Amino acid sequence: xxxxxxxxxxxxxxxxxxxxxxxxxxxxxxxxxxxxxxxxxxxxxxxxxxxxxxxxxxxxxxxxxxxxxxxxxxxxxxxxxxxxxxxxxxxxxxxxxxxxxxxxxxxxxxxxxxxxxxxxxxxxxxxxxxxxxxxxxxxxxxxxxxxxxxxxxxxxxxxxxxxxxxxxxxxxxxxxxxxxxxxxxxxxxxxxxxxxxxxxxxxxxxxxxxxxxxxxxxxxxxxxxxxxxxxxxxxxxxxxxxxxxxxxxxxxxxxxxxxxxxxxxxxxxxxxxxxxxxxxxxxxxxxxxxx
Numbered sequence: 001x002x003x004x005x006x007x008x009x010x011x012x013x014x015x016x017x018x019x020x021x022x023x024x025x026x027x028x029x030x031x032x033x034x035x036x037x038x039x040x041x042x043x044x045x046x047x048x049x050x051x052x053x054x055x056x057x058x059x060x061x062x063x064x065x066x067x068x069x070x071x072x073x074x075x076x077x078x079x080x081x082x083x084x085x086x087x088x089x090x091x092x093x094x095x096x097x098x099x100x101x102x103x104x105x106x107x108x109x110x111x112x113x114x115x116x117x118x119x120x121x122x123x124x125x126x127x128x129x130x131x132x133x134x135x136x137x138x139x140x141x142x143x144x145x146x147x148x149x150x151x152x153x154x155x156x157x158x159x160x161x162x163x164x165x166x167x168x169x170x171x172x173x174x175x176x177x178x179x180x181x182x183x184x185x186x187x188x189x190x191x192x193x194x195x196x197x198x199x200x201x202x203x204x205x206x207x208x209x210x211x212x213x214x215x216x217x218x219x220x221x222x223x224x225x226x227x228x229x230x231x232x233x234x235x236x237x238x239x240x241x242x243x244x245x246x247x248x249x250x251x252x253x254x255x256x257x258x259x260x261x262x263x264x265x266x267x268x269x270x271x272x273x274x275x276x277x278x279x280x281x282x283x284x285x286x287x288x289x290x291x
Contacts, residue, residue, distance in 0.1 A: 091172060107217065151180075172189050192263065
């Protein structure tokens with residue numbers, strides 16, 4: 001009887017502990033969501049950046065055993081919530097995330113008439129079979145076709161790209177002398193903080209480009225939507241680094257507000273590529289922006 005009593009007691013206290021952990025986790029997630037709209041709780045860094053470090057988001061990276069950063073920008077309050085501020089303010093090659101603004105610049109300059117115009121891929125063997133075909137920008141951005149966006153960049157031209165990238169204040173705006181490789185091999189660099197701020201302006205149609213071109217660009221990176229929310233995004237892999245660096249950037253529209261985000265991580269193994277979106281979605285969920 002005594003042994004049975006002790007077992008029941010152990011089960012009782014174990015149940016209480018499980019309930020405590022679940023409740024604490026739920027309250028923590030709710031608190032994270034509430035703090036997004038409470039800028040008075042945030043600290044201002046030496047750089048004038050309002051940033052609040054999020055322990056739950058840090059926990060996601062710890063569990064995933066991943067080195068990286070996540071920056072969520074609340075455009076209405078001009079404030080950030082995330083993990084690893086120092087890395088969030090560090091510039092890296094944008095890789096395929098630049099295709100968002102390559103599209104916008106291509107439309108703005110008339111290099112393509114619209115996102116459905118078919119561009120040639122060039123006929124050269126590609127590392128991904130889906131890239132070995134002529135595609136529109138709408139189709140190409142879904143498979144992240146490098147040759148299509150290289151063709152677009154060549155049509156725009158090096159000096160026009162240089163001018164438009166400077167006009168956008170995209171990262172360090174350094175594109176060098178190779179018109180179709182600067183976002184893959186450098187020298188162009190952009191930080192997660194810069195990505196998030198620029199994407200927020202695109203989301204709200206506030207860039208110094210035609211509003212219809214901004215709308216068309218937004219349309220082709222829309223991933224999914226619900227009754228009162230929508231998710232936009234683009235991945236990227238900067239293979240020039242060792243280990244390669246992975247990006248996922250975009251924004252969530254919810255409740256009439258825009259919350260843009262940028263994540264980048266080290267990817268020492270090929271399977272780590274899936275962590276870009278998995279970690280990003282988990283971060284958005286724990287901060288109350290996705291279900």
